[in-house]
Amino acid sequence: MSDTQSKLPGLDSERLLTVLAQVPPGCVVAFGDLASMAGYPGRARWVGQVLSKLPSTTTLPWHRVVNAQGNLTCPQVGLARERLTKEGVTVQCNRVSMNRYRWTP
DNA sequence: CGCTTGACCCTGG
DNA sequence: TCCAGGGCCAAGC
Numbered sequence: 001m002s003d004t005q006s007k008l009p010g011l012d013s014e015r016l017l018t019v020l021a022q023v024p025p026g027c028v029v030a031f032g033d034l035a036s037m038a039g040y041p042g043r044a045r046w047v048g049q050v051l052s053k054l055p056s057t058t059t060l061p062w063h064r065v066v067n068a069q070g071n072l073t074c075p076q077v078g079l080a081r082e083r084l085t086k087e088g089v090t091v092q093c094n095r096v097s098m099n100r101y102r103w104t105p
Numbered sequence: 106c107g108c109t110t111g112a113c114c115c116t117g118g
Numbered sequence: 119t120c121c122a123g124g125g126c127c128a129a130g131c
Contacts, residue, residue, distance in 0.1 A: 011128075031113055046128055048112040067113060074112045110130085118122085 011040060013050045020060050026088040027101040030068045037103050048073075064089075070096045 016038045023029050029037075031044040040046065051062050051074075063080035064087075067073045072080050072094045081091050090097040 035113095042114090043127065044113045045111065045126075046113095049127095049129070050112095052112055062112085065112075068115080069113095072112090076112095108131090111128095114126085115124090116122105118120105 011043065011046060013053075015039065016047060016050055017054075017060055020062070020065065023061055023064050023101055025061070025064075027099055028064045028066050028070075028084065028089060028096050029101040029103070030066060032068055033101070033103060034065060044068075064101075066096055070100070072096070 016034065019034060019038045020029075022037075023034075031047045032042075035041060035043040035047050038047075047065070051065060054060065054062060062074070063072075063076075063083045065074075072084075072091070074080055077094050081094060084091050084096065089099045
């Protein structure tokens with residue numbers, strides 16, 4: 001009840017998907033930052049595992065999620081690159097230059 | 106209960 | 119700027 005933040009509710013994947021849906025088009029976000037925005041700092045790897053379990057029919061912008069190096073790390077790099085380019089994100093050889101999403105706490 | 110895998114992150118050379 | 123190594127965390131077998 002009132003222990004909303006006292007203990008971690010066992011990493012809610014829905015929480016992460018909610019934050020991912022909050023990311024506007026034309027921007028990209030890193031795994032670690034996305035995890036922090038969801039309320040789980042340091043769970044970058046967990047983010048990747050959740051996204052890897054998402055169906056191909058998902059409406060979530062998983063292609064806007066990149067690693068801290070600005071590289072596209074996903075089994076559908078080609079698809080992600082095309083989508084990002086269409087959204088206006090500058091992508092060069094599986095690597096984004098700018099438009100990096102800036103989350104202000 | 107313990108080991109391995111994975112859409113990662115950070116520092117140093 | 120690019121490459122390599124070590125570390126962190128959770129889920130699966």
